[in-house]
Amino acid sequence: MFDDLQKRLSSAFGQFRARGLLTEANIKDGLREVRTALLEADVNLQVVKEFMEKVGERAVGQQLIKSVRPEQQIVKVVHDELIELMGPVDPSIRFEKTGPTIIMLCGLQGSGKTTTCGKLARLLASQGRKPLLVAADLQRPAAIEQLKVIGQQLQVPVFSEPSSNPVKVCQDALAEANRQACDTIILDTAGRLHVDDELMAELKQIEKKVKPHQVFFVCDALTGQDAVASAGSFNEALELDGVIITKLDGDARGGAALSVRKVTGVPVKFVGMGEKLDKLQPFDPERIVGQMLGMGDIVGLVEAAQSVVDQEEAQKQQEKLAKGKFDLNDFRQQITQMKKMGSVRDLMGKIPGLNQMPVNLDEIDADGEVQRIQGIIDSMTPEERRNPNLIDISRRRRISAGAGVDPSDISALVKQFDAMAAFVKQMSQMTMLDKIRAMSGLGRAGAFNPGARLMAPKQGTGKRLTPKEREKQRKQREKEERKKRRDERGKEG
Template sequence: MFEAIANSLEGVFSKLRGKGRLTESNIKDGLHEVRLALLEADVNYKVVKDFIQHVTERAVGEEVIKSIAPGQQIIKIVHDELIKLMGESDTAIPFQDSEPTTIMLVGLQGSGKTTTAGKLAKTILSKGRKPLLVAADIQRPAAIEQLKILGQQLDVPVYFESAAQPAKICKNAVAHARTNAQDVVIFDTAGRLHIDDELMLELQEIKQNLGPHQIYFVCDSMTGQDAVNSAKEFNTKLGFHGVILTKLDGDTRGGAALSIRAVTGRPIKFVGIGEKLDRLEEFHPDRMASRILGMGDVVSLVERAQQAIDMEEAQKLSRKIQNDTLSLDDFLMQLQQIKKMGPIKEILGMIPGLGNKMDGLNVDEKQLHRVEAIIRSMTTEERASPDMVNGSRRQRVANGSGTTIQDVNQLLKQFRAMKKMIKQFKGNERGLKKMGLLSKGLPFGKGMLQ
């Protein structure tokens, strides 16, 4: 995400770092390029103007001109101002104790409200709550069916009525939640292709009758300024407590994420970074600023690892490292846990120094499936002792996995290299134990990154 703006800013900062010394003149020239990069990223014009003004006031001061590393100092200033621009982190959902917490999702048609309702329900489930999904969109064909399917996937109940007005449906749903001990109610409301009076009257009626505890505006981040303009109008006519940005994984520009807080004064609460129901993340401005500037996002990477890694299995793996008894089954287990963390390109983008170098890099996710197929085509004995996989066995494994002998050879070579590298890291078992994964053993071999 944000590859275009990240690459543009990296180019500007490289020029500034290359200067023998920085002056007020070349700082302003550099910030002029930063301004152009932000405008090309579809950031709101007034937001860009204010941002550059704030950065300039700090950058042309003595703290930069007399700094030992002025280029780095400017990057830090831009980083700090990006955080201010996106606002402080505000990801908490204020749950009620005495009554069901009601959350109303609003937005234009096609923004991803229904899918987001499912993702939000899954997030709330992980917090030990019992959510109820409410199909309050009676405008879009199949909206109710889509929500019912999501509910079945999550094992979350869905309340719907076939012949009632949205406000009535929502009111009845809250009564249903009280009766059935569901403590969070999520209203999936209707949208339109554009903002009109009919839509706003419908949403205002729900708000007036139910008084939802939280209203979240759901918008497609890839629409840039259109998303910001819609958010501004929704906030003016309806009012909301926070924003959920969808499709952020496909947003190379970042205009909506960088503008929406400044324009509406409302925080970005969550971001959708994929189609699966577990691909909703809390929004942290400091982490996003670091990723935009190519500094990576180690905190999010560790959090994902903690969620994906089975600690009991990690301890078993640690003992095998100690005893030098790693097998291809262990390699396969690590692969499966890495896959749980998300797309490989996304994971690599969180590593400091790689974030702004991912644009144009082709990450072949199918290679993971090929590796898995090869290992599963081996016998138990072959997985335990890969050295016994001779020429005829390799041909059998290649045939069974639908791959080539070259693919099998490559995997075995990677596995041997991984074991050799682990021996070199034997003095650092503590770090391996803590991480619970063999970061140097990832199957990113030839053919995976091109």
């Protein structure tokens, strides 16, 4: 997420690092790089102008602290101003005290509006609300069926009827909500490929007749300034109460997230961070800016872990690790838990400093590597997992055949695991102060980081070998081994 913007801003901040001391002249030169980075990220031009004026004023007037490097102080200024640019934040929804609360979602076709209706319904249901989904998109083929499928997955009721009038559908949904004792109605309205009079007239009629209490615009992050311009048009016609940004996890630039609040004056309520129905979260500028600046998202990482980790099992693992015990069964269990937390690449992006490590994430199929490691461990016997030292040449060949990998991959995994197990044992014998000192060095060295070591590209290649290349190497090694054995037998004779 925000990979392009993060790289450009890191390059811009590097200008300050190279200059050493900050002066008014080199601050302006460096901030010019920041300005270019934001424009290339598709941030609205007027937003960039106002933002850079504020950053420039604060940076030039900044009192330098000797213990803090100059570029770090500039990063702090940019960090604070970016948060202010996207705020103030209000992810709450005002619910009516009597009768159902009506929420209308609108937006252009393809923005993920129907899926967002389902995500919002799931979120509200988890908070104790009883939502009703209303299929009022009568323009897009299969929109009604899609919403029904989502409703079945969530076990949330969906209202639809064979009508060509979306206003009537929304009106009839009110009676259905009362009949089913639903306290929240979510209207999935129609979209178009562009803003047009017909679309706006239809939405205005729904607003006039049904009187929704909240109107949210669903904004596709990947369309950048086009999405922001559309949000402005919808706001003029409907007076939006909030914006939901979708597909933010796939946004490399961040232009929509940085522009929409300033351009429309409407707060961002929620962000979609994936296709699954549980991937809707309240908008938090501090976490977003942290990822834009390469600071990671520890809060998001902890939340993801808490949502999937079995606390009882985690306690058993902790007790085992405290005794210095750690085998491949434990490692496989950790991998399984990590996969439940989402994309490995996304998790890597949330770890502060990982992007600074000498591992090119663009060259790593992180999720594929996790699956490969899991396949290797699954191909071992229970005894081999408990004691990897048993794995000799013949066992390596058997395991590699079962996992569909090269025997050298088995050796590499065992070596890396031995290092991890030794570290776990060493940590179990340390005092708390020693542990803190040891852990503080891990981020820099990456010595025992599975993401950095186990999933790193093979040395000298810059990329993972294809199955054909691995097979070719395997045959070449077997040929060399046969020749070596023949030579040894010849010497003995």
